Amino acid sequence: MARQERARITRDRLIDAAASTFCRLGYVATTTSDIANEAGATRGALYFHFTSKEKIARAVIEEEQRRAVEAGTHIMALNRSAVETMLLLCTDLARRLRADPIVQAGIRLATENANLDPPLRSPYRQWLETFSAIAARAVREGDFRDNVDPEAFARFLIPAYTGVQLVSDTFTGREDLMLRIREMWTFLFPAVVATDRAQDMQALLDELIPAE
Amino acid sequence: MARQERARITRDRLIDAAASTFCRLGYVATTTSDIANEAGATRGALYFHFTSKEKIARAVIEEEQRRAVEAGTHIMALNRSAVETMLLLCTDLARRLRADPIVQAGIRLATENANLDPPLRSPYRQWLETFSAIAARAVREGDFRDNVDPEAFARFLIPAYTGVQLVSDTFTGREDLMLRIREMWTFLFPAVVATDRAQDMQALLDELIPAE
Known part of the structure; x- marks a missing residue:
């Protein structure tokens, strides 16, 4: 194995x-020795x-964002409608939040951002821009x-999802994240969905995020 | 001054x-010596x-909750409509989040709850119960x-506000918290407000949380 390959591994x-140490101990309590x-x-x-x-924390966040972009690119390539794309992005992140320590650590570092200086705005910015563009397509x-103001919609959806x-x-x-995301969308739809599409959008939600 | 009074002070x-040390350093990095x-x-x-x-962190959270209950009791005593009461509770908490270190620390300890064991569910529970009851009155x-399912509404509103x-x-x-709360309500109203009350509710929102 080449030296470069070993270094990458x-x-x-x-x-x-x-990622797993930050998840277990939190950012501040983790030492570089713990990680090593x-x-x-x-x-x-x-x-x-x-x-x-801090450098390794930023690398965890970069890896989380890389995976988000990869997952997002995959979902975009499905060429679904804008609303279906948004629902898929939300459920995909939920699945990764439940299963992937890198994603858990990345999101935790972002929500506990007061520990990092400057605060971590870029993960939010990325999501805000993505959802703003897809909402405009919707x-x-x-x-x-x-x-519907696509930027205002993204400006509420991203914090709401975070919370x-x-x-x-x-x-x-x-455990109940999918149900809570479904509930979020049932409250969002009436504010944005066109009257003549309400039934179709409800059917789409039922299909992608079943009530149980 | 009596000994009891000195102890209380x-x-x-x-x-x-x-509270101010937790805000500055975060829970994990703070030592009891820092606080003393x-x-x-x-x-x-x-x-x-x-x-x-941990005991002193819980005391900070209890004090934050005591202030929340006190502020809430004051707002309830105004005998306003349920929707007006909800808007007042949201803007009052926003003001206290911007001005009161005890509130800032309490909310930060709650959102970084993974550091405490068991996790801090009681502040959320209190808000969930309060908003569920007021939504039922609305x-x-x-x-x-x-x-409208009042419990589902509270179950979305409280996390959304948190985020x-x-x-x-x-x-x-x-700095922009009031505007973001206004935006949140403009997205929530269409899901819950009765058609014949939509104009009145918009007027109430404009009065309580002006667009600038």
Whole structure:
């Protein structure tokens, strides 16, 4: 195995180890030694790749965002309607939040952003821009009403989703997250869905996020 | 000054000091020495009142909840309609989130709950119960439609508000919080407000949370 390949594998292992350590202990309580131990690596190896705990936290977030972009690109390539695309993005993130430590750590680092300086705005920005663009497409496709402001919609949806997953985590360890996301959309639809598309959109929601 | 009175004053000072230290450093990074220093008290005085950092964190949250109940009781006593009461509770909490370190610390400890074991569900429970009861009254008063499920409404509103204030904190240090709360309600109203009350409710929103 080439030296570069070995270095890449070590770096990935350190990022995985950092994610699970941040999830277990939180950002502030985690030390670089904790991360090196968890990865079965030396602190020297860690410092070869990352010069500080903040650098490795940012690498975890970058990896989370890379996975989000990858998942998003895959969903976009399905060429579904804008509303279906939004529902798929929400349920896909919910699934990854429940199963992937990198995603759990990335979202936790973002919601506990006060620990990082400057605060982590870029993950929110990315979601805001994505949903704003898709909501504009939903208007063009006639599923959203003409008077819907796509930016305002994204500006409410992204924080709302952030809170929904946080409270679901607090109460049920995200067991009920899909149901809570379904509930969120039942409250959002009346504000945005075109009257003549209401039945179709409800059917779509029932199909993609069944009531149980 | 009686000994009891002095003890109460010291206890309050320790809670204030803990709140500002938790806000500055986060829960995990804060030590009991940091809190004693901030309060200008000895660690002995701190341990006389609180046997652990977790105990003092819970005291901060209890004080935040006490202030929430006090503010809520004051707003309830105004005897306004259910919808007006909900809007007043939201804007009142927003004001206190911007001005009161105890409230900032209480909410931060609640949203970073993974650091505490068991997780902090009681602040959410209290808000959920309060808003569920008021939403039921909004249905009885005819401002909300008959088919609105008050519990489901509260189950979405409380997490949504949690996320809205968190993202507003991340982007603007809560400078834009009132506008974001207004935006939240413009998206919620179409899902719940009775058709014949839509104009009145919009007027109420414009009065209580002006667009600028």
